[in-house]
Amino acid sequence: MRRLIFSDLDGTFLDHHTYDERPALSTLLVALQQGIPCIWNTSKTLPEVLEFRQQLCEKLMLAGGEPSLIQASLKTPFIIENGAAIYLPDGGLIQDTSLPRVQGYRIKTFAPSRNQVLEVLSSVRAGYHYRGFADMTLEDLIAATGLAPHRAHMAATRGYTEPVLWQDAPEALHRFTHTLNQLGLRCVLGGRFLHISGYHDKGKALRWLTLHYEALAPDTPIETIALGDGRNDIPMLEQADIAVAIPSASGSRLNLQTPGRVIRPEQPGPRGWAEAMQHLLETRHE
Ligand SMILES: [Mg+2]
DSSP states (O other): OEEEEEEOTBTTTBOTTTOOOHHHHHHHHHHHHTTOOEEEBOSOOHHHHHHHHHHHHHHHHHTTOOHHHHHHHTTSOEEEGGGTEEEEETTSSOOOTTSOEETTEEEEEOSOOHHHHHHHHHHHOTTOOEEEGGGOOHHHHHHHHOOOHHHHHHHHOOSSOEEEEEOSOHHHHHHHHHHHHHTTOEEEEOSSOEEEEOSOOHHHHHHHHHHHHHHHSTTSOEEEEEEEOSGGGHHHHHHSSEEEEOOOTTOOOOOOOOSSEEEOOSSOHHHHHHHHHHHHHHTOOO
């Protein structure tokens, strides 16, 4: 039996308020020492994930991790923008030469590009009031998100999805959503923004990668473990053999329809991540 971990970041591996991951670091190290890859499956953008991975490596080193093990973990694939694209680092286990190669990665996409999304948006824009990231200056974006300048810049460097601030009536939003749906785009209301994208999700990306890991050793079964706290994690959790539903900061409970096993840790964020994973890593099946 081989195991794969697929994990959300914000509110799951990272604390919802402080973005701190320290409570989960030593448990992540144990997983890596057991040879279990941890695949980040997040709504973050490419620059955000690259920075997170680099900083995580430094923290794992400081926590006493074996440098070669930690360097090797940088060759693990990762998934950005809610399942829009999988990045396969050069030199990693999972390779697919049929995919385009850009700056050290093969990239599997599940979505139209952000430019295509923006083109569709501009074709239906007349008569609606909203402002998207593409309409905002960096200063506007900082004001709208509360992010520090370099973080706002990374959040704006998007490949596949467009968040917009809706400034029109709810009925107009209903019509707008219907029109975009007919043009092949989806609108998902988040905490602050309306997210416009193609029909991708974290679950499809999990399946694609799991099939590629299976192809490496077809005779060895794979057990997938997914961890997430938000509604956008439900497709990933429902595709996994073991779903770890981390309690959300708001206290709402994810409703999962899955034949797999569901674990619900007591604690939110990285404490819940560690709680569930410690238990799973102690009960390793060979
Ligand atoms: Mg989350």
